[in-house]
Amino acid sequence: MLAMPAYFTPLGRAYQGDARDVLAGIPDASVSLVFTSPPFALRRQKAYGNVTAADYIEWFWPIAEQIHRVLREDGSFVMELGGAWNPGSGTRSLFTYELLLKLGGIFHLAQDLYWHNPSRLPTPAEWVTIRRTRVKEAVTQIWWFSKSTEPQADNRKVLVPYSKSMKRLLKDGYSPAKRPSQHDIGPSFQKDNGGAIPSNVLTIPNTRSYDEYLFRCRAAGLPIHPARFPPELPDFFIRFLTNEGQTVLDPFAGSNTTGQEAERLGRKWVAIELNPDYVAGSRLRFEAPAAEPVRAAA
Ligand SMILES: C[S@@+](CC[C@H](N)C(=O)[O-])C[C@H]1O[C@@H](n2cnc3c(N)ncnc32)[C@H](O)[C@@H]1O
Numbered sequence: 001m002l003a004m005p006a007y008f009t010p011l012g013r014a015y016q017g018d019a020r021d022v023l024a025g026i027p028d029a030s031v032s033l034v035f036t037s038p039p040f041a042l043r044r045q046k047a048y049g050n051v052t053a054a055d056y057i058e059w060f061w062p063i064a065e066q067i068h069r070v071l072r073e074d075g076s077f078v079m080e081l082g083g084a085w086n087p088g089s090g091t092r093s094l095f096t097y098e099l100l101l102k103l104g105g106i107f108h109l110a111q112d113l114y115w116h117n118p119s120r121l122p123t124p125a126e127w128v129t130i131r132r133t134r135v136k137e138a139v140t141q142i143w144w145f146s147k148s149t150e151p152q153a154d155n156r157k158v159l160v161p162y163s164k165s166m167k168r169l170l171k172d173g174y175s176p177a178k179r180p181s182q183h184d185i186g187p188s189f190q191k192d193n194g195g196a197i198p199s200n201v202l203t204i205p206n207t208r209s210y211d212e213y214l215f216r217c218r219a220a221g222l223p224i225h226p227a228r229f230p231p232e233l234p235d236f237f238i239r240f241l242t243n244e245g246q247t248v249l250d251p252f253a254g255s256n257t258t259g260q261e262a263e264r265l266g267r268k269w270v271a272i273e274l275n276p277d278y279v280a281g282s283r284l285r286f287e288a289p290a291a292e293p294v295r296a297a298a
Pocket of ligand 1: 017018019020036037038039040225227228229251252253254255256257258272273274275278
């Protein structure tokens with residue numbers, strides 16, 4: 001049985017609690033998309049708890065099994081997971097790959113995507129800016145898992161604007177020719193499909209220093225979540241992998257960017273977050289905009 005939500009909206013419910021406990025109350029095969037960014041191993045040590053990289057898989061596994069249970073047969077589980085550096089060394093931990101292999105035992109890997117954030121700071125500073133022996137990290141992996149080999153998906157819903165050269169080609173026409181790869185480019189390339197098919201590298205800067213969420217948290221004296229998604233990230237996967245009226249779940253919701261985007265796109269949503277302050281801040285995302293100040297009559 002599900003506990004009482006901390007808050008709800010016309011389409012969604014947010015729960016404050018441990019994902020392991022709250023997930024247990026969600027019915028089997030009721031969710032079309034789980035979209036989440038779990039606490040990363042090293043971040044957990046710093047800010048969220050005390051699970052280390054070595055314990056991470058053991059901690060995450062019961063949650064992965066619950067996610068599998070609540071997903072519909074054609075559902076998807078999309079997870080953004082930053083890698084970790086081995087403490088005190090300029091080498092990478094392999095725990096994300098261990099986790100990937102283990103998750104491959106119960107899910108299919110439909111595709112791996114990369115979030116390219118051009119505004120990322122040059123970390124780890126010791127190796128990138130002081131010793132200058134590593135380059136700046138600018139991508140995080142996004143794994144798209146599915147329960148079956150045919151998850152619901154439609155790339156026509158996430159087309160991106162055509163490049164300048166493609167627009168020119170559509171306007172001026174094209175003489176069929178071979179590309180350097182020796183592939184024939186035929187007349188079908190001249191059809192305007194309303195946009196280009198995106199690649200698996202999603203370039204989205206994460207630099208917002210002002211938005212309604214920040215403003216409202218500050219005004220309410222609540223902490224601002226330090227690891228928020230840019231809204232474009234959940235927006236892309238929600239449109240790509242679900243239809244209106246289907247359910248999106250974020251079991252590590254933080255400031256609940258996922259829920260806000262799901263609501264905007266007409267999807268039902270469920271959010272789970274352990275930290276009560278983050279839940280309180282996320283609720284402010286759904287408050288009606290403040291009315292214009294009433295001017296005193298002259
Ligand atoms: C990387 S953040 C997610 C941020 C989110 N994507 C956003 O846009 O704000 C991960 C969140 O998981 C929460 N968390 C950690 N352990 C949890 C657990 N056992 N159950 C539910 N939430 C948990 C943390 O408090 C943190 O807010």
